[in-house]
Amino acid sequence: MNGEPVLTCATYLESVLPGPIRVEPLTGFPVIRDLIGDITDFLEKLQRVNPWLVRNDERDPSEGEYLQTPEQLAEYKSYAMCINCMLCYTACPIYELEPEFIGPAAIALAQRYNFDSRDEGKEARMDVISQADGIWACTFVGECSTVCPKNVDPAGAIQRYKVEATAQYMKSMVMPWAKR
Amino acid sequence: MGKALNPDYTPFHPKWYRRRIPIFWWLRKRAYVKFIARELTSPFAAYAALLLLIQVWALASGAVTYSRFMSLLARGPVILWHAFVLLCLLFHSITWLNLAPKALVLRLGKKRLPDWTVRVAHYAAWFAVSAFTAWILIGTG
Numbered sequence: 001m002n003g004e005p006v007l008t009c010a011t012y013l014e015s016v017l018p019g020p021i022r023v024e025p026l027t028g029f030p031v032i033r034d035l036i037g038d039i040t041d042f043l044e045k046l047q048r049v050n051p052w053l054v055r056n057d058e059r060d061p062s063e064g065e066y067l068q069t070p071e072q073l074a075e076y077k078s079y080a081m082c083i084n085c086m087l088c089y090t091a092c093p094i095y096e097l098e099p100e101f102i103g104p105a106a107i108a109l110a111q112r113y114n115f116d117s118r119d120e121g122k123e124a125r126m127d128v129i130s131q132a133d134g135i136w137a138c139t140f141v142g143e144c145s146t147v148c149p150k151n152v153d154p155a156g157a158i159q160r161y162k163v164e165a166t167a168q169y170m171k172s173m174v175m176p177w178a179k180r
Numbered sequence: 181m182g183k184a185l186n187p188d189y190t191p192f193h194p195k196w197y198r199r200r201i202p203i204f205w206w207l208r209k210r211a212y213v214k215f216i217a218r219e220l221t222s223p224f225a226a227y228a229a230l231l232l233l234i235q236v237w238a239l240a241s242g243a244v245t246y247s248r249f250m251s252l253l254a255r256g257p258v259i260l261w262h263a264f265v266l267l268c269l270l271f272h273s274i275t276w277l278n279l280a281p282k283a284l285v286l287r288l289g290k291k292r293l294p295d296w297t298v299r300v301a302h303y304a305a306w307f308a309v310s311a312f313t314a315w316i317l318i319g320t321g
Contacts, residue, residue, distance in 0.1 A: 003208065027199070030196035030197065030198050031196060031197040031198070031199075032196055038196060071290050074292075093205060093206070093212060096201055096205070097201060097205075139215070139219070140215075140279065140282075141211070141212065141215045142211070142215070142279070142282075143209070143211050143212070145282075146211065153282070155282055156282040156283070159279075159282045159283035160282075160283055160284075160285065162283065163283050163284065
């Protein structure tokens with residue numbers, strides 16, 4: 001709205017008065033018609049990062065729930081607040097310039113599960129996300145975090161991923177025999 | 181890579197409209213201008229590092245080489261140029277150090293330390309290294 005990526009459902013008209021008000025479709029996505037963008041690309045990328053809890057061995061329901069401490073919950077809770085509104089993609093000039101980039105929300109959601117103490121799918125996600133079209137395509141503009149209406153901080157999620165991927169790569173160079 | 185993995189991806193779909201990205205897309209927002217400025221000032225960081233290495237090499241090469249190198253640095257145009265480099269370097273360093281808490285999480289036991297601690301730690305390290313370098317170059321020069 002007026003060139004700013006915002007949730008129109010959460011924007012009061014009085015905040016953009018006296019106008020004129022310019023409403024545009026999501027930047028970076030092909031436009032099907034009027035304000036309708038095609039977000040198939042995002043949905044495919046989201047699936048690619050396995051945004052669900054991955055377990056190597058499922059516990060029998062009779063054994064009870066997978067318990068978490070408040071600290072363990074706090075680790076991923078902020079990333080779990082993502083509502084897939086696509087504002088981060090709209091704010092990201094890299095996604096607009098290089099549409100093959102997996103993008104901020106998909107990576108932040110991957111981190112949401114990586115930081116979950118119940119999850120065991122971190123390695124599989126790293127294989128997808130540490131590619132050139134993953135974290136390394138991000139040049140840290142930071143606008144994805146600025147525009148996020150739920151304070152998810154995708155830019156922070158991507159940078160933390162970069163640090164971890166680099167540390168893992170260095171470890172594999174120094175200790176090639178060590179397990180990832 | 182992504183395109184090959186995603187057969188449904190249609191960057192140039194014949195029917196759907198894709199807006200053309202202008203060359204000066206980064207002028208659309210102040211945040212984009214700041215980002216581009218941060219990127220464009222990175223070669224100055226490399227230049228400053230190279231200059232420092234040459235200065236250390238000159239120092240190690242003896243008094244004559246070092247004084248010749250220092251007299252070169254004392255010339256008017258070189259001082260002006262290095263004043264500009266310093267401004268670029270400060271902008272680049274400060275904008276990067278302010279972003280450090282995004283990438284680094286410090287913990288004390290189970291408790292996550294606030295972002296400002298990461299920022300302060302980086303600034304402290306920067307000043308410590310700068311002071312040490314200045315001591316080598318000024319103190320021993």
